[in-house]
Amino acid sequence: MYLTDNAVKDRNSRMRRVRAVEKTAEMIVSLCAFTAVAAVVSITLYMIANGIPAIQQVGCKDILFSAVWKPTAQEPSFGILYIILTSIAGTFLAILISVPLGLLTAIFLSEVASKRLAAMVRPAVELLAGIPSVIYGVLGMMVLNPVMYRLEQRIFAGSRTHQFTGGANLLTAVLVLAVMILPTVINISEAAIQAVPPELKASSLALGASPVQTIFRVTLPAARSGILTAVVLGVGRAIGEAMAISLVSGNSVNLPLPFGSVRFLTTAIVSEMGYAEGLHRQVLFTIGLVLFGFIMVTNLILNGILRGERKA
Amino acid sequence: MTQGKVITKKLNIYYGSNHALKDVDISIRRNVVTALIGPSGCGKSTFLKTINRMNDLVDNVRIEGKVYLDGADIYGRGMDVTRLRKRVGMVFQQPNPFPMSIYDNIAYGPRIHERKSKAQLDEIVERSLRQAAIWEEVREGLYQSALRLSGGQKQRLCIARALAVEPEVLLMDEPTSALDPVSTLKVEELLCHLKKSYTIVVVTHNMQQAARVSDDTAFFLAGEVVEYDTTARLFSHPTDKRTRAYISGKFG
Numbered sequence A: 001m002y003l004t005d006n007a008v009k010d011r012n013s014r015m016r017r018v019r020a021v022e023k024t025a026e027m028i029v030s031l032c033a034f035t036a037v038a039a040v041v042s043i044t045l046y047m048i049a050n051g052i053p054a055i056q057q058v059g060c061k062d063i064l065f066s067a068v069w070k071p072t073a074q075e076p077s078f079g080i081l082y083i084i085l086t087s088i089a090g091t092f093l094a095i096l097i098s099v100p101l102g103l104l105t106a107i108f109l110s111e112v113a114s115k116r117l118a119a120m121v122r123p124a125v126e127l128l129a130g131i132p133s134v135i136y137g138v139l140g141m142m143v144l145n146p147v148m149y150r151l152e153q154r155i156f157a158g159s160r161t162h163q164f165t166g167g168a169n170l171l172t173a174v175l176v177l178a179v180m181i182l183p184t185v186i187n188i189s190e191a192a193i194q195a196v197p198p199e200l201k202a203s204s205l206a207l208g209a210s211p212v213q214t215i216f217r218v219t220l221p222a223a224r225s226g227i228l229t230a231v232v233l234g235v236g237r238a239i240g241e242a243m244a245i246s247l248v249s250g251n252s253v254n255l256p257l258p259f260g261s262v263r264f265l266t267t268a269i270v271s272e273m274g275y276a277e278g279l280h281r282q283v284l285f286t287i288g289l290v291l292f293g294f295i296m297v298t299n300l301i302l303n304g305i306l307r308g309e310r311k312a
Numbered sequence B: 001m002t003q004g005k006v007i008t009k010k011l012n013i014y015y016g017s018n019h020a021l022k023d024v025d026i027s028i029r030r031n032v033v034t035a036l037i038g039p040s041g042c043g044k045s046t047f048l049k050t051i052n053r054m055n056d057l058v059d060n061v062r063i064e065g066k067v068y069l070d071g072a073d074i075y076g077r078g079m080d081v082t083r084l085r086k087r088v089g090m091v092f093q094q095p096n097p098f099p100m101s102i103y104d105n106i107a108y109g110p111r112i113h114e115r116k117s118k119a120q121l122d123e124i125v126e127r128s129l130r131q132a133a134i135w136e137e138v139r140e141g142l143y144q145s146a147l148r149l150s151g152g153q154k155q156r157l158c159i160a161r162a163l164a165v166e167p168e169v170l171l172m173d174e175p176t177s178a179l180d181p182v183s184t185l186k187v188e189e190l191l192c193h194l195k196k197s198y199t200i201v202v203v204t205h206n207m208q209q210a211a212r213v214s215d216d217t218a219f220f221l222a223g224e225v226v227e228y229d230t231t232a233r234l235f236s237h238p239t240d241k242r243t244r245a246y247i248s249g250k251f252g
């Protein structure tokens, strides 16, 4: 077809406009992505820059591997070993409770319950996820702490070494954490179980396996990377939680014993940042850096799992 | 001819209001390959899944009539579904090995049904893989993930997995439709071997395949068995004109 000059001009300008729109969209999208990356990088740099000075001043060993935390004493000591151990123990115990419970709930929802029942339970789980952490803390304080106190009085009756906590102890914190991460574990592992191809289950049943055998021998192994993801995300959530556990854990620095009053990495920052000064304040930043390190490690593990998944 | 291995009497199946099988009366001979042919949606898979009661898993399914395995009513009281499925194995259209090693795939069924020693399991694994004509290809890598195998190998692995529990009947639903021609040929050869020890029922879309591998053929149409005869007769002298039309490729 023969095009007039005008038509050619028209078409060219339209194409130019289209190209301009493309370019702009590309730039906006890139800019947004860059913002996220910039935030991560600057936070990382900031944490390191603020966390390192105290380490240089006090010494790595005297912070990380000393158990004496007396930041405001005449001769201050900044050992955070018990605090680190508390965070590790608390997270580990919470996971130990939450993963079996969450996994079995996920199995129930996806494999056992009728559609109607599952549709009733699922919103409850979602609600659990939506409750603000401070509410968990308050509930723990009102409900669990008194129970723990009664238990404590029973167990340590007549003990001269035990320091009574009034029920604000590691165990309460663990229970609160366990409930808080339950929705994460349930949702992620249910999604993983749902993603297992139905033919795989059918093959197992067709070999004469019972439904329960099929769940435990085929479905769960097939969903394992998703379940591991659930565990890792649960760990991430538990280790970073501050508000709820600061209300129920007693908040003194001790070796993490079930009925002992304890302080976590997060609750140490929460409870001291308000008044800390000088070196004390800098050590709190170091605690933040340690926490940051833990989160980084869980994320690396998660990435490793997901990469392994893609390869398989 | 003695009594058939699998016999259905006035078998009717409904999915909700969809009448998927209509008065199916069939007697499947033992130790032969029976092919089920017919256009899609005519009820071949439904029929197959009835024999090992995989249909039980479908919501809203209603089954009427009788299905006998060696004279025993499989929908009757006292029929243990897991025992039934051990006796009636199944191979699916899509090869779907479990995400575990080749060895564990084969040992899966035997482990479920009985405590077995390592030596016994080793023997079962080798025997089953040999029967499925895949032993030579995988003997070096028994402990590697079964997901690494090619499509054709996966399907033969699934056949071996089904054979490992020593079923009497083997149901195969379009076992080669996802395979390349070479793998298809291997599986077809396999069928001819296996029928010496097993009763095989195979659904196929492929008329040539039915003619090549089967002794008997049943032609399904819209939930009914239109014609059921030896393969030789059904393909050379079909009595029903719908059969004639279908095998000459007029529809389907």
Ligand SMILES: Nc1ncnc2c1ncn2[C@@H]1O[C@H](COP(=O)(O)OP(=O)(O)O)[C@@H](O)[C@H]1O
Residues within 6 Å of the ligand: B015, B018, B020, B038, B039, B040, B041, B042, B043, B044, B045, B046, B047, B058
């Ligand atoms: N799980 C199911 N739920 C409901 N309807 C089904 C189901 N499976 C099969 N059907 C219906 O039953 C009829 C027969 O299907 P099917 O046995 O799969 O046919 P074929 O294997 O010959 O293609 C079809 O109308 C199909 O839609």
Ligand SMILES: [Mg+2]
Residues within 6 Å of the ligand: B044, B045, B046, B173
């Ligand atoms: Mg089918």
